[in-house]
Amino acid sequence: MLGPSTPGPHLFAEMQARVRDAAGAVLGSGADLTRIVVEPPRDASHGDMATNAAMVLAKDAGQKPRDLAEAIAEKLRADAKIEKVDIAGPGFINLTLKGEVWPDALRAVLEQGKTYGRGTVGAGKKVNVEYVSANPTGPLHVGHGRGAVFGDALSSLLVAAGFDVTREYYINDAGAQVDVLARSAFLRYREALGEDIGDIPEGLYPGDYLKECGAELAADYGDKLKAMPEAEWLPIVRRRATDMMMAEIRNDLARLRIVPEVFFSERSLIEGEEPDPFASEPPRPPADVVAETIAALRTAGHVYEGRLPPPKSGNLEDWEDREQTLFRSTDFGDDVDRPLLKSDGSYTYFATDIAYHKSKFDRGFADMIYVWGADHGGYVKRMQAAVKAVSGGKGQLDIKLVQLVRLLRNGEPVKMSKRAGDYITLREVVDEVGKDAVRFDMLYRKNDAVLDFDLAKVIEQSKDNPVFYVQYGHARGKSIFRTAADQGLLPADPAALRKADLARLTDPGELSIIRKLALYPRMLEAAALAHEPHRVAFYLYELASEFHAQWTRGGKESPHLRFIIQDDPQTTVARLALVQGIVTVLACGLDLLGVEAPDEMR
RNA sequence: GCGCCCGUAGCUCAGCUGGAUAGAGCAUCAGACUUCGAAUCUGAGGGUCGGGAGUUCGAAUCUCUCCGGGCGCGCCA
Numbered sequence A: 001m002l003g004p005s006t007p008g009p010h011l012f013a014e015m016q017a018r019v020r021d022a023a024g025a026v027l028g029s030g031a032d033l034t035r036i037v038v039e040p041p042r043d044a045s046h047g048d049m050a051t052n053a054a055m056v057l058a059k060d061a062g063q064k065p066r067d068l069a070e071a072i073a074e075k076l077r078a079d080a081k082i083e084k085v086d087i088a089g090p091g092f093i094n095l096t097l098k099g100e101v102w103p104d105a106l107r108a109v110l111e112q113g114k115t116y117g118r119g120t121v122g123a124g125k126k127v128n129v130e131y132v133s134a135n136p137t138g139p140l141h142v143g144h145g146r147g148a149v150f151g152d153a154l155s156s157l158l159v160a161a162g163f164d165v166t167r168e169y170y171i172n173d174a175g176a177q178v179d180v181l182a183r184s185a186f187l188r189y190r191e192a193l194g195e196d197i198g199d200i201p202e203g204l205y206p207g208d209y210l211k212e213c214g215a216e217l218a219a220d221y222g223d224k225l226k227a228m229p230e231a232e233w234l235p236i237v238r239r240r241a242t243d244m245m246m247a248e249i250r251n252d253l254a255r256l257r258i259v260p261e262v263f264f265s266e267r268s269l270i271e272g273e274e275p276d277p278f279a280s281e282p283p284r285p286p287a288d289v290v291a292e293t294i295a296a297l298r299t300a301g302h303v304y305e306g307r308l309p310p311p312k313s314g315n316l317e318d319w320e321d322r323e324q325t326l327f328r329s330t331d332f333g334d335d336v337d338r339p340l341l342k343s344d345g346s347y348t349y350f351a352t353d354i355a356y357h358k359s360k361f362d363r364g365f366a367d368m369i370y371v372w373g374a375d376h377g378g379y380v381k382r383m384q385a386a387v388k389a390v391s392g393g394k395g396q397l398d399i400k401l402v403q404l405v406r407l408l409r410n411g412e413p414v415k416m417s418k419r420a421g422d423y424i425t426l427r428e429v430v431d432e433v434g435k436d437a438v439r440f441d442m443l444y445r446k447n448d449a450v451l452d453f454d455l456a457k458v459i460e461q462s463k464d465n466p467v468f469y470v471q472y473g474h475a476r477g478k479s480i481f482r483t484a485a486d487q488g489l490l491p492a493d494p495a496a497l498r499k500a501d502l503a504r505l506t507d508p509g510e511l512s513i514i515r516k517l518a519l520y521p522r523m524l525e526a527a528a529l530a531h532e533p534h535r536v537a538f539y540l541y542e543l544a545s546e547f548h549a550q551w552t553r554g555g556k557e558s559p560h561l562r563f564i565i566q567d568d569p570q571t572t573v574a575r576l577a578l579v580q581g582i583v584t585v586l587a588c589g590l591d592l593l594g595v596e597a598p599d600e601m602r
Numbered sequence B: 001g002c003g004c005c006c007g008u009a010g011c012u013c014a015g016c017u018g019g020a021u022a023g024a025g026c027a028u029c030a031g032a033c034u035u036c037g038a039a040u041c042u043g044a045g046g047g048u049c050g051g052g053a054g055u056u057c058g059a060a061u062c063u064c065u066c067c068g069g070g071c072g073c074g075c076c077a
Helices: A011-027 A053-061 A065-076 A101-115 A142-160 A176-192 A208-221 A230-255 A266-271 A289-299 A349-362 A374-390 A426-433 A435-443 A466-486 A508-530 A534-553 A569-593
Strands: A049-051 A082-088 A092-097 A126-130 A164-171 A262-265 A303-306 A324-327 A367-373 A396-402 A405-409 A451-454
Touching (some): A011 A049, A011 A053, A011 A092, A011 A101, A065 A092, A101 A508, A101 A569, A142 A508, A142 A569, A176 A230, A208 A230, A266 A349, A289 A349, A289 A374, A349 A374, A374 A396, A435 A534, A435 A569, A466 A569, A508 A569, A534 A569
Parallel strands (some): A126 A164, A367 A396, A405 A451
Antiparallel strands (some): A049 A092, A082 A092, A303 A324
């Protein structure tokens, strides 16, 4: 038996196990019980829980669903936790639980506190969650922010479900883009030396954010870089510029309470790890992991030299039919094979990404999640093909595409001119509306739905704005405790709430809230397995809504429903225990989403 | 032309991996503050779940096919 404070199986999991046992007893071994689910009924009048057991098993058993339901129901009627079993509709088995189940369920919340809802389905399995991975060529924008918030919340969710999660950021510091960045920074360096650089040429980054980089280079190197050929100054400037951009990016993410644990450099795959200046061993020659990966794939028969048909659209003027090095991704479900080398002999982004994902697999991550912008949708199949190839079919890559964000202000699109480099940055948005509004708003939507982000509405302090609605629920709960303390009705010993006579909570609204609290672990587990953090946000909204409704019921119509009853300390303590349960779950859920749970919001 | 995503109330969106009479918020209308915080709550109206066919005890959910919108389609990441 599990001790009272051990996060054991939650109520729904427990009842599901009991139903499966009952069905197994009726049908004998060999029956597939995995499709049996126990869920809350659509209508509360159907009881506390419903199961599809009879309907999913009827065919295999060769019985009518309702007959089978009756047989299973007979077993369940003997269950100590079940008060009543009904059969309804096509063969649903509706369960009404014994009255004492609900006080016990609330007590579990109070006993487990911050650990309530945490599960073990993850079983300590290692999962790599990669997100953001924006090019270090400019400030993060709001779209990056959405991917970052999503990846971070999903990671927290998986941790809560018992997975061993690593949050990772892939630095694209090896492609042509960072060379462009370096040339742009070099221009700012010449400008810092007093040169008139005029307009920024087409194709370079025009934003002001590189001026500081240019100034630093001028301070450190004087005019020495100017005397060098590009091949010499480029790596120096590139390194300085990407380091500065990454520092900015990390700073922007930190403002959103996002701290990736691993920053993985694309360049390190090609040139090897940065030599450690304090190492006692002589530095090893740089290893080209990409070349090794391609060679291994070639040996395995997944790489060949060949030609591709011309693309179906786009400009065919610069199309040149040539033989190239191709990854046979069609063997793994892709539509066409994919090139690994550019015409100048350097690696394609895809080639380094294959090596990168091999690195993930080699580091022990059979489960990988990749959070990507929706404009990368065309790359999903080839990446999943690559993971299959480098992991021998043992790796699993779930790619979550995050749709674009439309920035609005009072319903009007915010004008952005990328060409002039004056687009709204993520930092500006976070500074304007705050971390909590950004995070909750972005999570209060499925990842694959386009998000309208209205700068005016997200700071509105009304029920129109879900984040304030939920946070207000938490603050209101805390407010009840303050009032109870003022009136001398709050027990000094926190343990007193756990010992309260919770059977006094008999109002339908109160029982409904307890049922909702009992649902939290089940919701968390499902959200984690589905990789859908938005379910947490919706759950919290619903819980807050039930709490607000119960609060208002204690108005002048029904003062006996108030949480604090001056002349009835016993009932007051029981209701304070309920409030404690609500506050605990709201705080836990908000924490998963990275949103604060304030004690007051005046 | 091909691939992926989306289409649910006037608007913005959920719908718990196939369950019972499809739900919230906004907006509209009608109500509740000498309150434990009205940043709240109660009620009403509002639907061929884009159309059609199929799979089965049962479909918003799975398959196919159209319609409409978005993204992508060597040598950008």
